Amino acid sequence: MALALALSAVLPLLATAPAQHWWQTAPYGDRLTVHARVADGEASTGVRTRDGAVEAYDVGSGRARWTYAREGRRALRLLAAPGHTLTLWSDGLVTDTAPGGVRWHRAVPATARWLGTARARGGAGVLRPLDRAARMLAVVTPHRIAAYRTADGDLRWTLPAREGCVFEPARSLRRDGVLLIAQPCRAGAAARTAWTSQMVAVDGLGRITPRRTPLGNELPGARPDRTADRVR
Numbered sequence: 244m245a246l247a248l249a250l251s252a253v254l255p256l257l258a259t260a261p262a263q264h265w266w267q268t269a270p271y272g273d274r275l276t277v278h279a280r281v282a283d284g285e286a287s288t289g290v291r292t293r294d295g296a297v298e299a300y301d302v303g304s305g306r307a308r309w310t311y312a313r314e315g316r317r318a319l320r321l322l323a324a325p326g327h328t329l330t331l332w333s334d335g336l337v338t339d340t341a342p343g344g345v346r347w348h349r350a351v352p353a354t355a356r357w358l359g360t361a362r363a364r365g366g367a368g369v370l371r372p373l374d375r376a377a378r379m380l381a382v383v384t385p386h387r388i389a390a391y392r393t394a395d396g397d398l399r400w401t402l403p404a405r406e407g408c409v410f411e412p413a414r415s416l417r418r419d420g421v422l423l424i425a426q427p428c429r430a431g432a433a434a435r436t437a438w439t440s441q442m443v444a445v446d447g448l449g450r451i452t453p454r455r456t457p458l459g460n461e462l463p464g465a466r467p468d469r470t471a472d473r474v475r
Contacts (some may be wrong), residue, residue, distance in 0.1 A: 244267050271336065271348050272314030278307045290328050291320045297330050297340060311340045311463055319366040321357065324377030327393050331366045338394060339383055347396030368412030370423055379447035379460055382414040383424060388445060392460055399460050400449045405440065421446055 281437075287302040294313035313332060322329040328340045335354030339346040357363050373379035373390060379399065382389045388402040388410060404410050407429050414425035422445050440464035443450060 244427045249410060269310065272316065273345055274314065275344060278309060290321055290323045292321060296455060297321065299328065303378055311345065320346065320370055321443045322370040322372065324372060327377060329380060331369050331391065339396060349391060349396055351382055351389065353386065357385060362448060366415045368415050371417065371424060373447040374420065375422060381445065383410055383415065385409040394462055402445065402450055408441065421451065
């Protein structure tokens with residue numbers, strides 16, 4: 244009886260409790276604020292950037308559900324996929340966030356200075372899904388393409404730009420499961436490079452070339468997806 248009375252006194256306080264905060268000051272400066280907990284499938288959720296942070300909100304009412312910020316950093320680009328909110332930050336960090344917290348952080352080398360220039364176009368095209376469900380994520384920067392498995396942030400493959408050439412993330416197109424990315428070359432290098440080499444085609448398994456023998460991208464212990472091993 245005493246326990247029941249105690250619970251009856253505490254429950255109203257829990258129902259009106261303020262937003263819950265979770266933060267990690269180092270090394271990433273994460274701060275996640277949960278404004279409202281919603282059961283899976285109860286209502287649709289959208290994501291957006293607001294005041295340099297990532298905000299998940301109720302599509303119907305517009306009310307915030309959770310906010311993810313990083314001290315001294317700005318969220319530049321978002322990629323929303325089922326179960327994932329992938330974010331490119333002004334310091335070149337890429338994160339995956341869910342209501343329960345930040346799943347993983349991945350630093351993209353030599354990117355922060357470029358992101359601060361007009362050439363970067365605010366990070367346009369840097370985050371590109373490599374399949375419809377975004378099980379694989381391509382992070383495209385001028386000097387390399389890096390592909391991560393979104394389930395755990397594992398780096399699966401990298402592709403450096405050709406010598407004398409750079410990738411242009413904003414000049415990319417995804418079609419029929421293939422991501423096409425422009426790779427223009429400097430004047431001298433362009434004269435020695437066929438125009439077909441100034442564009443690359445990749446998918447979740449890496450660069451698409453004849454007779455390639457790529458590794459799979461399954462989680463440890465998972466059954467291989469043989470349909471992804473086709474040669475284009």
